[in-house]
Structures are given as C-alpha cells and as structure tokens.
Amino acid sequence: MEGPKIKNMEEFAAASGISRPTVSKYFHDMNSVRASTRRKIEEALEQYDYRPNIYAINQNRRLTKNIGIVVPYLADPFFAEIARNIERRCLDRGFWPILFSSHGEPTLENDILDSLRSLKPAGVLLAPLGRASDKGVIAKFCNDVPTVLFDSNVEGVGKAFIGSDNSQSISLIVEYLCRTGEPPCFFEMPPINPNANKRRNAYIQAMERLGHPPHVIHVKGEGWGFEEVGYREGIRMIKSRELSTNTVLCSNDRLAIGVLAAAYGEGLRVGRGGGCALRIAGHDDHPFSRFTCPPLTTVAQDYASISDRSVETLFDVIENGGPTEKRVDTLFEGKLVMRESA
Amino acid sequence: MEGPKIKNMEEFAAASGISRPTVSKYFHDMNSVRASTRRKIEEALEQYDYRPNIYAINQNRRLTKNIGIVVPYLADPFFAEIARNIERRCLDRGFWPILFSSHGEPTLENDILDSLRSLKPAGVLLAPLGRASDKGVIAKFCNDVPTVLFDSNVEGVGKAFIGSDNSQSISLIVEYLCRTGEPPCFFEMPPINPNANKRRNAYIQAMERLGHPPHVIHVKGEGWGFEEVGYREGIRMIKSRELSTNTVLCSNDRLAIGVLAAAYGEGLRVGRGGGCALRIAGHDDHPFSRFTCPPLTTVAQDYASISDRSVETLFDVIENGGPTEKRVDTLFEGKLVMRESA
DNA sequence: ATCGATATTTGACACGCGTAAATTTACAGG
DNA sequence: CCTGTAAATTTACGCGTGTCAAATATCGAT
Numbered sequence: 001m002e003g004p005k006i007k008n009m010e011e012f013a014a015a016s017g018i019s020r021p022t023v024s025k026y027f028h029d030m031n032s033v034r035a036s037t038r039r040k041i042e043e044a045l046e047q048y049d050y051r052p053n054i055y056a057i058n059q060n061r062r063l064t065k066n067i068g069i070v071v072p073y074l075a076d077p078f079f080a081e082i083a084r085n086i087e088r089r090c091l092d093r094g095f096w097p098i099l100f101s102s103h104g105e106p107t108l109e110n111d112i113l114d115s116l117r118s119l120k121p122a123g124v125l126l127a128p129l130g131r132a133s134d135k136g137v138i139a140k141f142c143n144d145v146p147t148v149l150f151d152s153n154v155e156g157v158g159k160a161f162i163g164s165d166n167s168q169s170i171s172l173i174v175e176y177l178c179r180t181g182e183p184p185c186f187f188e189m190p191p192i193n194p195n196a197n198k199r200r201n202a203y204i205q206a207m208e209r210l211g212h213p214p215h216v217i218h219v220k221g222e223g224w225g226f227e228e229v230g231y232r233e234g235i236r237m238i239k240s241r242e243l244s245t246n247t248v249l250c251s252n253d254r255l256a257i258g259v260l261a262a263a264y265g266e267g268l269r270v271g272r273g274g275g276c277a278l279r280i281a282g283h284d285d286h287p288f289s290r291f292t293c294p295p296l297t298t299v300a301q302d303y304a305s306i307s308d309r310s311v312e313t314l315f316d317v318i319e320n321g322g323p324t325e326k327r328v329d330t331l332f333e334g335k336l337v338m339r340e341s342a
Numbered sequence: 343m344e345g346p347k348i349k350n351m352e353e354f355a356a357a358s359g360i361s362r363p364t365v366s367k368y369f370h371d372m373n374s375v376r377a378s379t380r381r382k383i384e385e386a387l388e389q390y391d392y393r394p395n396i397y398a399i400n401q402n403r404r405l406t407k408n409i410g411i412v413v414p415y416l417a418d419p420f421f422a423e424i425a426r427n428i429e430r431r432c433l434d435r436g437f438w439p440i441l442f443s444s445h446g447e448p449t450l451e452n453d454i455l456d457s458l459r460s461l462k463p464a465g466v467l468l469a470p471l472g473r474a475s476d477k478g479v480i481a482k483f484c485n486d487v488p489t490v491l492f493d494s495n496v497e498g499v500g501k502a503f504i505g506s507d508n509s510q511s512i513s514l515i516v517e518y519l520c521r522t523g524e525p526p527c528f529f530e531m532p533p534i535n536p537n538a539n540k541r542r543n544a545y546i547q548a549m550e551r552l553g554h555p556p557h558v559i560h561v562k563g564e565g566w567g568f569e570e571v572g573y574r575e576g577i578r579m580i581k582s583r584e585l586s587t588n589t590v591l592c593s594n595d596r597l598a599i600g601v602l603a604a605a606y607g608e609g610l611r612v613g614r615g616g617g618c619a620l621r622i623a624g625h626d627d628h629p630f631s632r633f634t635c636p637p638l639t640t641v642a643q644d645y646a647s648i649s650d651r652s653v654e655t656l657f658d659v660i661e662n663g664g665p666t667e668k669r670v671d672t673l674f675e676g677k678l679v680m681r682e683s684a
Numbered sequence: 685a686t687c688g689a690t691a692t693t694t695g696a697c698a699c700g701c702g703t704a705a706a707t708t709t710a711c712a713g714g
Numbered sequence: 715c716c717t718g719t720a721a722a723t724t725t726a727c728g729c730g731t732g733t734c735a736a737a738t739a740t741c742g743a744t
Contacts, residue, residue: 008730019693024732034691034740054460055401056730060699075422075629084417084445096457099441103426115438118393227633257633264635287417291569291599293606293635350700361723366702376710376721398700402729 006050016044027052058120067095067314068116068124068145070109072152072193073224074101076254077287078303079127082151085307086125093315095122104224106132113141123314126158127151130193148314150306152193153329159317161329162310166195169299169334170202170249173281175210176336177247180272181279183212184249187237187259189221189229191251199251199283215244230258231265238266247279247342253289253298256282260292260341270294271340279342283334295339302332348392358386369394400462409437409656410458410466410487412451414494415566416443418596419629420645421469424493427649428467435657437464446566448474455483465656468500469493472535490656492648494535495671501659503671504652508537511641511676512544512591515623517552518678519589522614523621525554526591529579529601531563531571533593541593541625557586572600573607580608589621589684595631595640598624602634602683612636613682621684625676637681644674 006012013020018041026033026041033041044050058064067090071079083099090097098119102109109129116124123146128138130152141147142158149158177184186203188196200216207214217237221229230250237243237259250256259280263270268277271294282289285300309330348354355362360382368375368383375383386392400406409432413421425441432439440461444451451471458466465488470480472494483489484500491500519526528545530538542558549556559579563571572592579585579601592598602622605612610619613636624631627642651672 010730020731021694021733022692025692028732032691036740037692051460053401053730055397055462056699057732059395059397059401059701059730060732074416075419075426077417077419077422080417080419080422080443084443087443099443101422101426101429101441103429118396120397227630231633257630261633261635261637288569288599288630291573291603293603295603352700362701363703363724364722367722370702374721378710379722395700398729399702401700401731402702 006048009050009052012044012048012050015048016041018044062120063122064120065095066119066121067097068100068119068121068126069097070100070102070112070116070124070126070128072102072109072127072129073104074099075103076224078284078301079151081287081303082127082307085304086311089308089311093311102129104129104132106134110134110137113137117141117144121145123147123318125150125310125314128154128193130195131191146314146317148310148317150310152195154194156327158327160313160327162306162313163329163331164195164301164306165331165333166198167202167205168331169283169301170199171206171209172334172336173249173283173297173299174203174206176338177249177279177281177342178207178210178212181342182245182247183207183210184247184279184281185215185217185243185245186251187217187219187230187234187248187255188251189219189226189233189255192224196251203249217242217248226252226254227258227261230255231261232258234259234262235265238262238268246277248281250280250282253282253284253286253296256280256296256298256341257286257288257292260296264293272297272342273340281342285337289337290339292341294341297339297342298337299334300337301334305332348390351392351394354386354390354392357390358383360386404462405464406462407437408461408463409439410442410461410463410468411439412442412444412454412458412466412468412470414444414451414469414471415446416441417445418566420626420643421493423629423645424469424649427646428653431650431653435653444471446471446474448476452476452479455479459483459486463487465489465660467492467652467656470496470535472537473533488656488659490652490659492652494537496536498669500669502655502669504648504655505671505673506537506643506648507673507675508540509544509547510673511625511643512541513548513551514676514678515591515625515639515641516545516548518680519591519621519623519684520549520552520554523684524587524589525549525552526589526621526623527557527559527585527587528593529559529561529572529576529590529597530593531561531568531575531597534566538593545591559584559590568594568596569600569603572597573603574600576601576604577607580604580610588619590623592622592624595624595626595628595638598622598638598640598683599628599630599634602638606635614639614684615682623684627679631679632681634683636683639681639684640679641676642679643676647674 009020013023087097100112127150139157147158148160150162153161191197204214219233263278270278270280282296282298285298289296351362355365429439442454469492481499489500490502492504495503533539546556561575605620612620612622624638624640627640631638
C-alpha cells in the first residue's frame with residue numbers, strides 16, 4: 001500500500017493530480033473542496049499515507065489547533081479523570097490537547113504557562129494551583145491567551161470559571177450530618193485554594209443557620225500529600241481528645257481517607273451504625289472513596305459537567321472571537337453520596 | 343523592561359548587535375559562543391524577552407528535543423508518579439517531555455504513536471497497555487523512533503525494557519506469608535499484561551518450592567477499574583466460601599484494595615493479629631496502600647529506579663547513536679513492605 | 685449553447701529558523 | 715608586533731506549509 005516515499009505536500013499534490021493550494025485547503029477543511037476532488041485526494045492518501053508536517057503548519061498559523069490543559073497535581077485521580085474527559089472532547093472537535101501538570105509547584109506552573117505561550121495554543125483550560133499560584137503571571141497569561149479557569153478560581157482572571165458550588169454542597173452534607181447524628185466539626189489543613197476557604201465558610205454558615213456552634217479543627221500541613229496530613233494530624237487529634245463531637249467533616253476526600261486510616265490505627269470504629277465511635281465524611285467523591293473501609297460518605301462533585309462545560313465555554317470563546325461577554329462563573333451543584341462512614 | 347516588540351531572530355540579533363547565525367548557535371548551546379558574546383545576548387534577552395519560534399526550529403531539525411512519554415492509564419497514581427519523575431529528568435537534560443495516556447484503549451494507544459511519529463521526537467518512553475496492545479503497531483513504531491519500554495514488556499521490541507523483577511518480588515512475599523501464617527492463595531483477574539502472568543507463575547513456583555499446593559483464584563473482569571473488580575469478585579468469593587485458606591495474595595494493590603473493601607463489607611476482619619479472619623496482601627506499594635484500613639502489606643516496586651533508569655537508558659541510546667548494543671532488560675527488585683493487613 | 689457562480693490552478697511571496705562555505709575578526713602566545 | 719587559531723560574520727539557500735491575486739476550469743441552470 002506504499003508507493004514511493006512522499007516528503008511534502010508538493011509531491012503529494014502531484015501524486016494525486018491536484019494542485020498544492022487545493023490540497024492545503026483540503027487538510028484545513030475536508031468539505032471546502034469539491035466532492036470529486038476530495039475523492040481523488042483521499043484515494044491518493046490511502047496509497048501514499050502522507051501527513052502534513054505539523055511544525056510547518058503551525059509556523060504559519062497565528063493560532064494552532066492546540067489546546068493546553070493544565071492541572072495542579074496529576075497524581076490526584078480527580079484531576080486525571082477530568083483531564084481524560086477534557087482530552088477526549090478536544091479530540092472530538094478536531095483539536096490537539098496537550099496535558100501539563102504543575103505537580104504542586106508554583107515555579108513549574110509559571111514555566112508551563114511560559115512554554116504554553118510559545119505553543120500558540122488556540123485556548124487553554126487551566127486549573128490553577130490556588131494560593132501558591134503567582135496570580136500576576138496567570139493574569140498576564142490570560143490576557144494573551146484565551147483561557148478558561150476551572151476547579152480553582154482566581155477572581156476576575158480569564159474568560160470564565162467553571163467549578164463546584166461549595167456553598168451548596170457543604171450545606172447539603174452539613175444538614176445531612178446534623179439530621180442523622182451529632183453536628184460535625186470541620187477538619188481542614190491550611191487552605192490550598194479558594195475552594196478550601198469557601199468550604200470552611202460554608203460549614204460555619206450552615207452550622208449557624210441550624211443553630212449549632214461551629215467547630216473548625218485547623219491542622220498543620222502543606223503540599224498535596226493530603227492523605228498523609230489527614231493521617232498524621234488525625235492521630236494527633238484523636239490522641240489529644242480535642243474532639244467535641246463524634247462527627248468529622250473533612251475539607252476533602254483525600255484528607256478524609258487519611259483521617260479514616262488514623263481512626264483505624266487508633267482502634268476507633270468508624271460508621272453510622274451502633275458501636276461506632278466516629279462518623280467521618282468528606283467532599284468530592286474521589287474515585288477511591290467507594291473503596292475505603294468503611295466506604296466514605298461524601299458529596300460528589302459533578303466531574304463530567306465541569307469538564308464538559310469548561311470545554312464548551314472555551315470553544316465558545318475561541319469561535320465567537322472572545323471577550324464580547326462579561327466573565328461568567330458557572331458552579332455545579334454537588335450530590336450527596338451516602339455510604340457507611342457517616 | 344520591554345523595548346519595541348521583537349518578532350524574530352533577525353530583529354533580535356540586530357538589537358543585540360550580534361549576527362543571526364551566532365544567536366542561533368547560542369540558543370542551540372549557550373556555551374558554544376564566546377563569553378563576551380554570550381553576555382551581550384543575555385543582556386538583550388532581558389531587555390526584549392524574545393523566544394525563538396519552536397515550530398520554525400523543529401521544522402528544520404531532523405529530530406526535535408521532544409521526548410514522548412506514553413502510559414497506559416494516567417488515572418492510576420502509580421503511572422502519574424512515574425510520569426512526574428520522568429518529566430523532571432527530561433527537563434533537567436534540556437528536553438521537552440510530552441505526556442500521553444492511552445486511557446486503557448488500544449485504539450488510542452495506536453493514535454498516540456501515530457501522532458508521536460509526526461512530532462519527530464528524539465526518543466520515546468513507552469509503557470504499553472499490554473495484552474490489548476497492537477504489537478505490530480508498536481514494533482513498527484519502535485523501528486522508526488528510539489523507544490525504551492518500561493513497566494510492561496513486549497518481547498524483543500524497542501531498545502530496552504525497564505521493569506520489576508516479578509519473580510523475585512512475588513517469591514519474597516509468598517515466603518513471608520508462608521512463614522507467618524497459612525500459605526496464600528493467589529487472586530487475579532484476566533492478565534492485562536505480561537507482569538500479571540509472570541506474577542501468577544512466580545506464585546505457583548514459589549508455592550511448589552515451599553512444598554505447598556498453589557491455589558489460583560481467577561476471577562472475571564476487564565478494563566482498568568481494578569478496585570471495582572476486586573470488590574465485586576471479592577464479595578462473590580467470600581460469599582461462595584471458595585476460600586481454602588485465610589490468606590489472599592492479590593496480583594496488585596488496586597485489586598487488593600477492592601478485596602479489602604469486600605472483606606469489610608462482608609464483616610470479615612482483616613489483619614495478622616488475633617481475631618482476624620483474613621490476611622490480604624498486594625503488590626506494587628501503590629501510593630494509597632499506606633492509607634487503607636488496615637494498611638496494606640505489599641511489595642514495593644522501585645518507582646524511582648525504574649523511571650530513572652528508563653530515562654538514562656533512553657538518553658544513552660539517543661546520544662550514542664542507537665542500536666549498537668543488544669536490547670537489554672533491566673529488572674529491579676521489590677522490597678517487602680510489612681503493614682497490618684498480612 | 686450560454687452564462688454566472690464556484691472551484692481550482694498557477695505563480696509567487698511569506699514565515700522563522702537551520703546550516704553551510706567563505707571571509708573577516710578577535711584573542712592568546714611567543 | 716606578528717602569527718596561528720578559534721570564534722564570529724556574511725551570504726545564501728533550504729525546510730514545508732499558508733495564503734493571496736489573477737487566470738482558468740467546472741458545474742448547474744437557463
């Protein structure tokens with residue numbers, strides 16, 4: 001199925017009996033040429049399997065067909081899942097997704113944005129590190145490249161933000177916990193991004209609305225090794241008996257998984273049944289939360305909607321030229337996932 | 343700090359008072375120009391912050407500075423960790439890592455290799471899907487592009503293979519389990535890659551060597567949702583009472599996490615202490631295995647060494663021209679990680 | 685057959701950089 | 715100061731594609 005080697009569009013055009021500019025047009029949009037022409041080209045395509053040189057193409061386009069995807073920490077399956085979803089949708093639209101992880105490091109995040117700039121992407125989907133992010137750098141980047149933020153917001157930056165309605169989701173689970181047992185305390189580490197802050201505040205508000213005194217347990221810890229922090233500080237918390245309630249609501253599932261392990265280590269039975277010493281709940285419905293012991297009660301973030309809407313919004317910006325409309329924040333509601341831990 | 347905008351190397355060369363070819367040489371290797379020249383260029387660099395156009399560069403290089411990294415399933419933190427490590431080491435060497443995930447789909451794996459080819463990468467680090475991989479496609483790809491396989495082997499393909507010594511690691515844990523309690527059965531799903539086969543066979547050999555009858559429990563299941571399979575089939579296994587021993591060695595940690603959840607669900611206490619009905623062990627020392635309840639006894643794969651050696655091997659091939667030496671398989675030993683589950 | 689509206693072809697230039705050959709300049713050592 | 719050598723410059727061409735203007739071909743409908 002291979003004829004003589006084809007090096008460039010010139011040769012391929014000759015081989016298919018079509019002029020080079022027309023072939024170029026074909027590769028830009030298959031339907032922009034006459035049907036009979038398209039047939040000829042596609043026949044030749046099977047015979048010689050030629051592919052246009054990406055670098056030569058992109059050199060001459062002001063914008064490429066690349067879509068940058070930046071997540072803060074790829075070793076977190078939550079982001080891996082979202083990235084997978086986003087990648088697929090970009091491919092479906094004929095774009096080329098390029099995935100980056102900041103690995104929790106602000107320096108790397110900056111470097112990535114820098115590299116991304118020279119890739120001349122059509123658009124970028126960015127989930128910032130959060131508190132650690134260099135907001136000046138991000139703002140400047142968003143000024144140059146059509147960017148949609150997701151997961152973690154940076155106020156006023158980018159074309160749009162897509163995320164979760166932490167206020168809604170937290171009050172959902174706070175209400176559930178209060179309804180079914182002792183009012184929860186709130187277990188958090190230093191807030192790594194705005195979501196963490198919003199969740200704590202939402203917890204306090206929900207508790208006050210329900211007439212309970214809020215109790216925030218703020219522990220030390222940094223970085224993205226949440227389970228480790230949850231475990232270490234969970235042990236400390238349990239040993240020091242600073243717990244005024246038998247119910248712990250964790251700022252996120254990974255933290256909760258750590259606390260779960262700590263409770264197990266300290267011999268505390270976790271669950272909502274009789275004979276249980278502790279109820280533990282999380283937030284996110286992390287991919288692994290179904291398989292903890294006991295399975296984790298949590299609030300599911302709407303992964304699919306967040307990634308879908310992010311992509312849709314970005315392409316809306318790309319196709320309709322851009323900053324015509326005001327920046328929009330879209331927040332998706334969480335769903336209560338009752339399992340056995342609380 | 344910005345003068346007038348610089349569009350290309352021509353203008354930048356003029357602005358820095360150096361000829362364009364010399365500037366080009368500088369960007370190729372900073373130390374290939376005289377110190378005084380380098381200073382001049384770098385001063386101009388601060389004033390104008392110009393960056394060469396990647397696409398124009400790559401168009402003219404037969405090989406780029408890109409390194410392709412392909413993993414079978416990025417939502418598995420094991421691969422996310424390895425990818426992170428590999429990315430960093432490529433960056434350190436002045437190369438540009440590009441990360442791809444096959445997401446468990448052979449079609450996508452093929453597409454990725456296809457795209458990769460047109461990226462003209464200097465080299466590729468490939469962890470194949472395994473059984474599902476289209477081996478013909480992979481072999482052909484490795485023939486065109488310097489490729490080092492890791493994690494999952496395809497016999498005779500690529501410049502080298504870096505992985506774990508499953509035979510050693512499995513017999514390590516089988517011996518441990520036999521020494522400290524009842525000999526284990528082996529819990530596996532249909533082998534997704536050669537490692538799975540090797541582990542089963544290593545189990546059988548180790549058991550026979552120790553004078554115990556091997557017992558392999560082969561359950562149904564497919565795809566990369568190992569926890570789900572472990573959970574579902576774990577429940578079935580426990581309910582049907584087909585267990586002839588109180589010790590279960592799982593083909594990998596993620597499977598073990600599922601079985602752990604199943605045991606919890608069925609009210610079986612897991613651990614090596616008194617009052618425990620079941621011992622469960624895994625293989626890999628998955629990032630989350632420390633935080634299961636109880637913490638999972640397993641064999642640690644040498645993540646760091648595998649990724650380090652893979653990168654080193656690839657650069658050895660890249661720099662020393664290639665297939666001078668015979669293809670080498672490098673296997674790293676596992677280390678026993680005793681925790682509470684077995 | 686004729687005509688108008690599209691599609692295509694031709695020819696040419698642009699993009700930004702790699703790279704080679706020949707020439708000139710800079711620098712260290714005597 | 716001279717000289718040999720390493721480094722820099724000049725000049726020029728090549729890479730593979732985008733894109734434009736003008737000329738020509740094709741097609742459907744009148």
